[in-house]
Amino acid sequence: MQETGSNLGIYVHIPFCESKCRYCDFYSITDKGLISNYLSALQTEIDLMARPDLKSDTLYIGGGTPSLLHYKQIGQIVDQITMAFNLDVTTEMTLEVNPGTSTVRDLQDYAAFGFNRINIGIQSFNDDYLGFLGRQHNAKQSIVAIEAAVSAGFNNIGLDLIYGLPNQSQKDWKQDLLTAIKLAPKHLSCYMLTYEPHTPLGIDHEAGRVVPLSDIRIADMFRMTHDILGTAGYEHYEISNFSRGSRWRSRHNQKYWNLSPYVGLGPSAHSCSLPRRWWNHRDLSSYMDALKSGHLPICEDEHLNQEQQLIEGLYLGLRQTDGIDLKSFQERYQIDFQLYFSRALDQYFAENWMSIDEKNCRLTVEGMLFLDRIIDELVELID
């Protein structure tokens, strides 16, 4: 597994959206009247969590829809973070924006605050699918947003796309990919649509009102994504993530997958400093109440035992095409990966789901399609 070292990552959650997308189960609310109260609570949390002693090499402001904030409010957050943590010019600073929410002016200001990476929630370049997903923008606004980011001087732009929608054809998805490639982002996240319980889409699915695309078609789309993006020069470095060469990978997201320490600020945000993981209340008022009385807004705090850490190591390692680094795996868990899991591995090699060399063990593209099952079986072998 690739080490991003012990540097800290910082995530700030902005829990506000114009309206809720139908598939979304991130924590966000639509009452913008609460923004300024939230920002003062956030200031308190930043102060309580301050770690000026640790170098932070990533800052990610996500949501929700951070670009709903006034640009000055975003600037303020950056100032507060800069005071409380140890950032420098090499820090990867990402801001998530949604099409239709930021002007070129705004984007120029973001750049002036120090952001060097913009991630845009495109989801689809097809207005019908955007409607189905309950997104607020249309395809035209997406193009405008990307162009605006470019003209504001952003070089490192990432786009989020979703595929595997009901009735979506291979051709439709291919079209989205080609449009994206033409816009030449440095980074692409392509997620399969998931039906999360309790979301409007999840409820429709459960009630049979929405018929998901068949697994066969989705699997084909996954393969096609790998092939098309690969040909266009994108490296498939994690199940759903692609970059124009390894230097444009999302440094921040890799912290999640490489078990590096990160601090999450804002409601529902997760933090990690192994063997500890903890997360904040997923509810703005509990979050603010805690901070008002001077407490950290922590909802749950876990200390992972060896087995739990091992489960995570397997799951996160195999999500990435770098795979599991055999040597550091041995050091971390005192386990010889190949020996310990040999009962299952042979079958994976035979099916061409997995490959191994002296250094790493990784899933093939075919293997990635069965990641859940593979992890399930490996976890069962742990005793």
Place this chain on the structure above:
Amino acid sequence: MKEIRNFSIIAHIDHGKSTLSDRMIQATDIVSDRNFQDQILDNMDIERERGITIKSQTVCLPYKANNGKQYHLNLIDTPGHVDFTYEVSRALASCEGALLLIDASQGVEAQTLANLFLALEHDLEIIPVINKIDLPSADIERVKKQIEDDLGLDSKSAILASAKEGIGIAEVMEAVIEKLPPPQADPDAPLKALIFDSHYDPFRGTIVHFRVIDGRIKAGDQIRFMSNNATYKVEEVGLFQIVRNPSKEITAGQVGYLIAGIKTVSDTRCGDTITLDAKPCSVPMSGFKEAKPVVFASIYPIAADDYSELTVALEKLKLNDASLIYEKDTSVALGFGFRCGFLGLLHLEVVQERLEREFDQSIILTVPSVQYKIILNDGSEHIVDNPALYPDPTTIEQSLEPFIKASIIVPDKYMGAVMKLCLERRGINKNYQYLTSSRIEMIFEIPLSEVIYDFYDKLKTVTQGYGSFDYEIIDYRISKLVKLDILINGERVDALSQLVHEDRAQQRGRIACERLKDEIPRQMFKIAIQGAVGGKIISRSTVNPFRKDVTAKCYGGDISRKRKLLEKQKKGKKRMKMVGKVMLPQSAFLAVLKTDSES
């Protein structure tokens, strides 16, 4: 003896029986409010959730009446479901009267009726009590009219009460004294006492609940149970006063308990008569029946290692449940387990839930069956309740199945719906009669196998809760019996087999295949599910293989979510059974169990 009153409360679920009992107990000061647990009489989880009482909790209340005299009020609790009609009848046989409790906003409902008729059969004096008059929706006049028209009782004597607010409780207490007769008994005759319940105490053994009809009983007496002539030396007698309160002797008319070194409750039989060994009474109480199991099913531990734990759990359960019988059973698919007999399907469910909740056992239950009689070509007769023991069909001359006489009481507007339901269940309508101008009793003869699944639930549905149902087994009749097997990828899973009427096989097979399809997790290969009778496939379904199995989404920094899911699945796997290469979850076995409800 003039100062004793023995009575029960008859009520539909939720009409307030437990609340009223609590109020009456409070009215007598035997417990101070502070340490008074809510609804003491109803203390088992399962019963509470299902709103039924299975184990009677009797209480003897010392009460000083308005006339200045001191009384003993024995409130005898009764279970409330058809599986336990016999137990109810024994409890009522110990009473002189009953409170008929009716919710003022709901009115008279079905369940009340069967028990009311039982009470009338025992010539009990009935006091109607209209409860929940505090509710805005209370309609006292309507309920009074129902009491007159539907029940044929005098509504002028009905007491208006709110158990919740404590209204009318004093009137209820006084009416028990005034309206219910004291027991008529001869304290000097030889001992004759009726066992109406028993329960198990880990320190003292079986506690027998009884009513002394004649004579008296005290510690040191050598007693005899008249059904089996077993004798015991009485160690202690006493009254139920929330806690057991030992006393010197229990005399005619009184209700109490005894402890006599009886190891399990199975050694006592509800309805049996206790007498003195040295000086027995001439005839026992009438109406005694051996509780006979009518529904049979096998119970297996999910993990084979848990067999010994399950054995211990069943032994413990049996201590307190005389009606449960079991013996060792084995299955190719499930390993070692037990074949069990139950009084009815509810009893089965209660046992299953107690094993899971009280004893923390993960179990698989097979499809319940009745006892069939199989006559072979050589003329020999065999009782079969286990599909595994069903003989080779070519050797069978004839099969017989048990029939019941079902009595169903409903408002006459549901007659058509009940008729349809019973005919669907291969029932034969024998008779019907009007009990009142709008209430009708319908008599059917139905195969027992057709009512052990979900008949009672269905009846309640089609009669909107107004149907009451009671049954007794009458005889065995010739039947066309077949064994339905389930094959998974060609392999027969013996624990999924069931004995069914030939006309039902097709439908059951189809539903079983459909249900299993939804319960068996997909795998990398195709899974074929087939229903077969003999060598013939009568139904099939397929679980398609995976084409992908990946959660591509990642939830930001929330890594715990997926890890917790993996941990849960790992635990869940321990609850699966492998059949060949196919993993069968516990839910698959349950799904087949429920095949009788339409899909």
